[in-house]
Amino acid sequence: MQVPAPFEYQRVSSVDQAVGLLERLGDTARLVAGGHSLLPMMKLRLANFEYLIDINDLHEELGYIVVEPGQIRIGALTRHRELLESEELAAAFPIFRDAERVIADPVVRNRGTLGGSLCQADPSEDLSAVCTTLDASCVIRGQDGERVVSMTDFHRGPYETAVGDAEMLTEVRFPIRPGGSSAYEKVERRAGDWAVVSAGAAVWLEDGLVTDARVGLAAVGPNTAGIPGIAEELRGRPPSEELYARAGEIAAEAADPVTDRRGSAAYKRHLARELTARVLRTSVERIGAATAPVNGQGV
Numbered sequence: 001m002q003v004p005a006p007f008e009y010q011r012v013s014s015v016d017q018a019v020g021l022l023e024r025l026g027d028t029a030r031l032v033a034g035g036h037s038l039l040p041m042m043k044l045r046l047a048n049f050e051y052l053i054d055i056n057d058l059h060e061e062l063g064y065i066v067v068e069p070g071q072i073r074i075g076a077l078t079r080h081r082e083l084l085e086s087e088e089l090a091a092a093f094p095i096f097r098d099a100e101r102v103i104a105d106p107v108v109r110n111r112g113t114l115g116g117s118l119c120q121a122d123p124s125e126d127l128s129a130v131c132t133t134l135d136a137s138c139v140i141r142g143q144d145g146e147r148v149v150s151m152t153d154f155h156r157g158p159y160e161t162a163v164g165d166a167e168m169l170t171e172v173r174f175p176i177r178p179g180g181s182s183a184y185e186k187v188e189r190r191a192g193d194w195a196v197v198s199a200g201a202a203v204w205l206e207d208g209l210v211t212d213a214r215v216g217l218a219a220v221g222p223n224t225a226g227i228p229g230i231a232e233e234l235r236g237r238p239p240s241e242e243l244y245a246r247a248g249e250i251a252a253e254a255a256d257p258v259t260d261r262r263g264s265a266a267y268k269r270h271l272a273r274e275l276t277a278r279v280l281r282t283s284v285e286r287i288g289a290a291t292a293p294v295n296g297q298g299v
């Protein structure tokens, strides 16, 4: 089946208009951003909506990367290509460029958005793992105003989020902390494919000791998952191969993969272990090499 069921289509020119339409149409309507997840699902008749509300004309309002003291704010309609090409973002959070280099292909990256990626809530979604790793917060707008939800609470299950039927995601915020860096690695069956498993890490050091470490995994459970035990294991210790290996064990134990056409559960658990060690190692190496502080704050 390659043709979606009939639907009504409207382009909107403001967030208020989008939210007003969502309020009126309820769960019969969906926003369309890049369309790279929603439209294939509609063509396959895995999803059917009576109304599509096109938010692409809001790119000027919601397509931005703003670096501020203490945080970076990214608009929900910022496209993969813009995330890939932003030098400021790569300087603050190298994990973004690592991830964007392995997401899909230029055609998808030209249209697909940060907001669409998070709201699709696919367990294999790379940007969700990045946002989990960086402890992002999601700004959700409805008719009664805005609320801010942490990544931990944003995903409620596969393809389910905290965004209500009459709400939209408008912005994602990333705290900047000094003395840290980050990295992302993915194993895929062929270039541009979804992850077999992928892992992101962010590490912070002070006086040669780990002050904090975060790891986010994709494709090993119902949602991309942060692994809290890793921070406890690494905190207060100097980075070492033994520590990376221990963190890898914790990630493998926390992973809950299923056997599918991308690989067996045992293989995916092995990847969770190996990729966690690698991204922690790269993050630590990058702290040593960090030369481009953002707003005077080394990150």
Ligand SMILES: Cc1cc2nc3c(=O)[nH]c(=O)nc-3n(C[C@H](O)[C@H](O)[C@H](O)COP(=O)(O)OP(=O)(O)OC[C@H]3O[C@@H](n4cnc5c(N)ncnc54)[C@H](O)[C@@H]3O)c2cc1C
Pocket: 030, 031, 032, 033, 034, 035, 036, 037, 038, 039, 040, 076, 077, 102, 103, 104, 105, 108, 111, 112, 113, 114, 115, 116, 117, 119, 120, 124, 125, 126, 127, 163, 167, 168, 169, 170, 192, 193, 194, 195
């Ligand atoms: C061939 C192909 C390969 C791909 N490979 C990868 C890959 O390797 N890794 C990866 O991570 N992704 C991959 N993707 C997915 C791609 O990154 C999508 O662009 C992304 O998942 C969805 O973004 P979108 O803007 O296209 O969202 P859309 O398809 O427009 O929307 C997806 C969902 O989010 C909702 N939505 C969109 N924006 C908002 C908003 N602001 N507020 C509330 N709800 C919203 C929509 O209503 C819909 O339910 C691939 C896609 C394709 C087609």
